[in-house]
Amino acid sequence: MPGRNHLFVPGPTNIPERIRRAMDVPLEDHRAGDFPDFAKPLFEDIKKIFQTSAGQVFIFNSSGTGGWEAAITNTLSPGDGVLQSRFGQFSHLWAELCRKHAMEVTLVEAPWGEAVPYERYAEILKADTAHKIKAVLVTHNETATGVTSDIPRVRKILDDLKHPALLMIDGVSAIGCIDFRMDEWGVDIAVSGSQKGLMLPTGLGLVGVSQKALEWRKTAKCHRAYFDFDDQLRMNADGWFPYTPAMTLIRGLRESINMLLEEGLPNVYARHARYAEAVRKGVAAWGLELCARDPASYSNTVSAIVVPMNKNANDVVKNAYARYNLSLGGGLGDVAGKVFRIGHMGDLNEIMVLSALAGTEMALRDSGIDVAPGSGVGAASEYLRTTLKPA
C-alpha cells in the first residue's frame, strides 16, 4: 500500500523524527558509572512537564494502566474508599482496577459526554464526614468521549470541605498537551503514559507524586513490588532505576522533554487548543456534533464525533483505514458504534490536521453520511490560516 499511514487515533501519536532518531541507538549498560549523569537531569526535567517542583515523577516500564495501579497500591489499603465517576471507557477502567485491588469504589455514573459531576462529588465528599474516602479520582481528559474536566474545581471542593483524600488524576491523554499544573492545582498523584503528549512509543508509565502522597505510602497496606515507590525513590536519588529500564524509550523521553521545553509548554498547549478548534470548525461545517456536550469541557486532544442515528460510526473508522490508510479511533464501551474519534495530540502541524479532516470527509461519504466535500477542510483551514502567528 503506497504512502504513509495517517495516524489520528487518540494515542499512540506520531513520533517526531528527532525522537525517532534518539531511540535508534544500540543498547547500553544502565549500571555504567556515568549513567547518573544522564538520569539525574532526566528525573528533574520530567517534573517540569508535570509542572511540579515539590513532587516526584517516577518512570515505570509499563503502560499508563500500570501508572493507575502504582497510584492506588502505593498510597491506599484494601477496603479504602475511592471516589470515581464513570463517564467514559477510561474512567470506567480505572474504577475497575481499583476494585481489583479491593478498594471500596463509590462510582458516580455520569452521561458519556459530560465532565466530572462536580456537584455530586461535592455532595458525596460532604457526606463522608468519617473520611472513608481516601482518594478522589478524576480522569482529566476522558479519551473515549473527548471531554476535559476541571481539576482546580475538584481541588476546591476538597479544600472547601477540608477533606483529606488524595486527589488522583489520570492525565494520560492530557499531560504534555493540555495545561496541567500539578503543584498549583494541588494534585497528589498524576498518571501519564509515553504514547500521547510525550510523542513516544508505548512502554513508559509516568507517575507524578506529591510529598503528601509519598507520605501515605508508609501506611498503605496494598501489596506492591514492581510498582513500589520506595524502590524508585531510593534508586532515583542517586541516578539509577530499581530494575532494568526501557532505555530506548527513556532516551526518547529525554528528547521529548527537550522538544517540549524548547517549544515552551504554553506554546504547546496553545497549539493543541488551536488545532482542536480547527477540528471542531470542521465538524461543525459537516453538520455533525461532538459527543462532548459542554463547550467548556471540549477536549483539546481528542474529538469524539457523533454520527447520525441511523449510521454506524464503525463504518467510518473501517472505511478510513481500509480505503485511505487513515487510522481513526472507534467508539468504546457505551458509545461504541455511535461515535468515532479523531486524535489531535502530539507532534502535529496545520496540514497534518487538515489531512485528518480530508480523509475523514471521504470516509464519512463512503459511509453514507452526506457531508459536503471539502467543507470541513475549508472551515478548518481558514481558521488555521487566519490564526497562525508568525514564527
Next chain:
Amino acid sequence: MPGRNHLFVPGPTNIPERIRRAMDVPLEDHRAGDFPDFAKPLFEDIKKIFQTSAGQVFIFNSSGTGGWEAAITNTLSPGDGVLQSRFGQFSHLWAELCRKHAMEVTLVEAPWGEAVPYERYAEILKADTAHKIKAVLVTHNETATGVTSDIPRVRKILDDLKHPALLMIDGVSAIGCIDFRMDEWGVDIAVSGSQKGLMLPTGLGLVGVSQKALEWRKTAKCHRAYFDFDDQLRMNADGWFPYTPAMTLIRGLRESINMLLEEGLPNVYARHARYAEAVRKGVAAWGLELCARDPASYSNTVSAIVVPMNKNANDVVKNAYARYNLSLGGGLGDVAGKVFRIGHMGDLNEIMVLSALAGTEMALRDSGIDVAPGSGVGAASEYLRTTLKPA
C-alpha cells in the same frame, strides 16, 4: 517546528519506510566474495523498471545530470550534431551540457508549456540528409512545466525517415511513474535519477542503453572515464562495480525495485495518473490554469500552476514553506515567478495528495489569490473517493 515537512517538490520525493530501513545499514565490503549474489539480480531487475530486456542499465554514483553526461560522452564525438528542443529548464540544461561537450546543438525553441515540437523535429531531421545529427534528445517529462512528450511519436519520425540518430530520453521525472517502454519504443538511451519515481535519496544516476548505443561507444571520441560505459559493462558482467558504489543508496534501490514490482508497473502508472488528475481537479476548482497547454501532454508527476498575472508565484512557495512546512516547487528559468509546482510522484496515497492541496489552498489565500477554502480539496477528494478501486 512541530510536525513533519510536507514534501511536494517534483523530486526528491518521499522515502517509503521500507526503503528508509533498507538504507539504514552498516557499511559493507563491496568486494566481498558473495557480493555478486546481490549485484547480479539487481542489474537484471533494474532493467524491468526501464522496460528493457535487450539493453543494459548502468548505475552511477551521480545525479541525473551525470546520466546526461554519460549518455552523450559514451556515444558521440565532439562536433557531432544533437537535436534538442528547449521548452523548460531541464531540456535547457541538457542542451547546455551538450554544448559543454562540444556538440553542435540544434536547439528548437518551443513555448514553455508545450511538448516537443514534433513537426519541427520532423522537418529538421528530414533536412538532415547527411545525418549530421547523431542524437535526438527528448525530455520525456519536463519537470519545470509539467509537460509530458510523446516518445513513440518521435521514434516514428526517425523511423519514417530512416534517420540513424540515437534517440535519447531524459526520463528523470518519468521512469517509475509514467509508462516508459525502452525496448518497445526504440529508445537508445534513457536517463534517470534515484530521487524521483525510485523514491530514494539523490545520489544515483541510472542510464539505460540499447545495444545500438553500446555499439556506438566504440567510435565515440568524447573523452570519458568516470562515466565510461566500458568499465561498467566489464565489471557488471561479473556482479561488480568499477569503483566503490554508493552502497546505502544501492541497498535502497534493491528495495525500491522490489516495491515497484510488487505493486506492478501498470498499477504504479495508474496510481500516478489518478493522483495527477485529482490535483488537476483541484486546480480547476480554484479557477487556476496549468502551465501545460494541451491536456494530452499533462504530466502525471508534476503540475505547474500559473498564478494570476498580478501575483508572484514565489509568494505561494514561500508562504507554503514558512507558514505550513509545505515544500512546493518554484518556477524555474523562463517561468520563474509565474508558476509554482506541485510534485505528485513516488510514494503517495490519497490523503497525502489532499494534504498538498489543503496546504496550497492556504498558501494561495495568504498570497492574495482568492481561491475558495476547501474547494480544491473537495473537488480532488470526491474524484479520488469515487475512483478508488477496492484493494
Next chain:
Amino acid sequence: MPGRNHLFVPGPTNIPERIRRAMDVPLEDHRAGDFPDFAKPLFEDIKKIFQTSAGQVFIFNSSGTGGWEAAITNTLSPGDGVLQSRFGQFSHLWAELCRKHAMEVTLVEAPWGEAVPYERYAEILKADTAHKIKAVLVTHNETATGVTSDIPRVRKILDDLKHPALLMIDGVSAIGCIDFRMDEWGVDIAVSGSQKGLMLPTGLGLVGVSQKALEWRKTAKCHRAYFDFDDQLRMNADGWFPYTPAMTLIRGLRESINMLLEEGLPNVYARHARYAEAVRKGVAAWGLELCARDPASYSNTVSAIVVPMNKNANDVVKNAYARYNLSLGGGLGDVAGKVFRIGHMGDLNEIMVLSALAGTEMALRDSGIDVAPGSGVGAASEYLRTTLKPA
C-alpha cells in the same frame, strides 16, 4: 569517544541490525482491524521459544521483574508458602518480591556460586506433608554468579514426592540462549524479559504459564490488575492486548522470534555453549577462577570471574569502561568487589567474543592483575577456530 561501545554486560545484549530496523517504525493503531493478523501468529510463535505448546505465553509492558510479580500474584494467595533458594542477587530479589506480596517464603541460603541446593529442596518438600508450599522457585540461570541450575532435577523431586506445588522458573538470562523446555520439563511458570536472549531493548516481560498454573488463578487471592492473566487470556484469544502494547518492542519481538527460529533453537543453544566455553578457556589461560564452582552448572550466558583476594573487581569494570568503552558486569550483592562478569548471550559471533576478552585483558592488567597479554584471547581463539563447523 570514537568507535562503538562494546556491550558485554549480562543483559541488555546487542540488538541485531534486523531487529533494530524492525523497531524503527512509525507508531500504529493497535486496534486496527488487521492487527490480529499480526498478533495471533506472534502469540503462537513466542510459545516456540519457551518450548511449550500446552501453555500460554503472556507479553507484558514491563521488565522481567514484572514477570516475577505476574507469576506470583496470578496463582497464589497471601500467606501461601514459597520455596526459594538464595544463591545470587536475582534469586534474592525474587524472594524479596514474594515477601512484599505476603508470601511465606522458605528461603534456603546457598553459597553464591552454587546451583539450587537440590537435596535441601527435597528435604523441605518432603517435610511439607501439608503442602503449605504452593510454589517452588528456581532461578534457572543466576546472572549474578554465572550458575545454571538443573530444572528437570527439581521437577523430579516434586514428582517423586507427588508434591503439587507449582514449579516457577526465572528464565530471564536463559530463555533463548540455554536449552529450556517448558512442557517437557513440567515447568508451570517461566519468566523472561526482552533484553537478553531475545536481543531486544528492555521493556517486555514474558511469562509462560502452564494450564495447571492458569487453573490456579481461579482461586488465587492476590490482588492484581496490571499483570492479570485473565485480561491477557481474554484479549489475546482474539489477537488483542488488554491495554496499549509497547508496539516498537513487539515489532522487534516478531523479528527476534523469526531470527531464532531461522537459526534453529538447538543451533542457538550450541552457539552459546561454544562461546561460553571459549570465554572459560580464556579465563583459565589468565589463571583466574569462575565464581561458579561446579563445571556442571557453568552458565552458558554469563561468566562471573573472581579476582585475586587483594584486588577489587570493580576496578576491572571501571577501567574497562573508562579506558576502552567496554561494558562488563560488576559484582552484585554478596560478591560485590569480588567478581566481575562477562555477558556472552544474544547476538554474538566469534570475533565479538574475542573482543570482550581482549578488552578484559587490558582492564585486568590496568587493575594490577597480572595476566599475560594475549593469553586469554589466544586460548579462546584457538578453541573457537578449531570447533567452528562449516556453515
Next chain:
Amino acid sequence: MPGRNHLFVPGPTNIPERIRRAMDVPLEDHRAGDFPDFAKPLFEDIKKIFQTSAGQVFIFNSSGTGGWEAAITNTLSPGDGVLQSRFGQFSHLWAELCRKHAMEVTLVEAPWGEAVPYERYAEILKADTAHKIKAVLVTHNETATGVTSDIPRVRKILDDLKHPALLMIDGVSAIGCIDFRMDEWGVDIAVSGSQKGLMLPTGLGLVGVSQKALEWRKTAKCHRAYFDFDDQLRMNADGWFPYTPAMTLIRGLRESINMLLEEGLPNVYARHARYAEAVRKGVAAWGLELCARDPASYSNTVSAIVVPMNKNANDVVKNAYARYNLSLGGGLGDVAGKVFRIGHMGDLNEIMVLSALAGTEMALRDSGIDVAPGSGVGAASEYLRTTLKPA
C-alpha cells in the same frame, strides 16, 4: 549469521552512530529558502578538514574517482603533460584516468611498497624545462600497499625548480586520518571521498582546489560539465548546489565534520597513528612483514601484510569473511595473492583494532600460516594499553 560484520577493509569504514542517525532523515527540498543557512557553514567547515582557508572544497555526488576526473578536467587541456608514479593500484588507476582524458602521462614505475620516487620526480621535472608537465600527481596514501608519501618533499622539489605545475594529491584514504595541510603544503588540488576518514557511505567526492588551480580552469580546454568547478563556484557562493545534492550523505557530512572538529584534527591523526602502530606490533609478533618497505612511509590508515611465499593471501581474506564475518582487503593488481590488507581508519577504538587482529590471527592459522594464537593481539594490546592517555 549471528553477530555483526567486522569491517576492516581500507574503506568503506564504520559509520559512527551519530552519523548514521544524522543520515536517517526524510528527504528535503534543496531549494528551500533556508537551505543556504545550512549549506554555507558546511562549505566553510569542510575546508577545515582539508586545512585550507585560501582554497575551496567542492562536493560532488560521485566517488573519489569522480574527484580525480574533476581535478584533471577543470585545470588541464588534452595533450598536457602529467607526471604520476605507479606504485599501487590507485596510483595506477589515476594515471589511467588521465590517459582517458588525453593527457600525456609520464608514468614512473616504482616498486609496489615504496613511496613516490622523489629523486626520479626531481630529475624529470628538472629536465622539463619547457614546462610541458602541467600537473604532478601524488597518491598521498596508496591504499593498495599501505604506503604514505611525503607531500611537502614533493612540493619542495617543485619550489626548488620553480616548476609551475599543479600539485595534485589523491587524499582519498588520508584526509581526515593522516595529517594533511593543503595550504601549508602548497597543494593545488586534493581529492577525497566520503567513505574513508569522513566515516560516511560512499557517494560524495570532495575536491579541494587552490586559487591557482581555480585560475587555471579559465584556460583548461578539457570538456567538462558534471564536474565543472564553475557551476559549483557560482552556486556554492550563495549556499546552493548546481544540481540536486545527495542530501542524506550531506547531512551525514555535516555530522562527520562536527565529530572531527570536536575531537580535534591533531587528536584524530594521533589516534590513527597509535592504532596503526598497534597493528604493526601485531604483525611483527606474527613474524610477518608489511608490503611497505620503509618505516617512514608506513601508512597510518591501512596495513598491507605480506604472506609467506608459498601461501595465498586471498585464502586469508576468504577465511576471515566466510568463517568469522571479518572483512579484510585483498591484494590488488601487482600484489594480488601476495598481500592482504587491514584497514584501520575512521571510527575505531582500541578494542575494535584488537578484534581485527584476533580475527586475522584465526584466519591466518586457517590458511596454514602458523602464527602463535594471541601473539598479535597480545603485542598490540600491550602497546595500546600502555600508550593510552587519560581522557
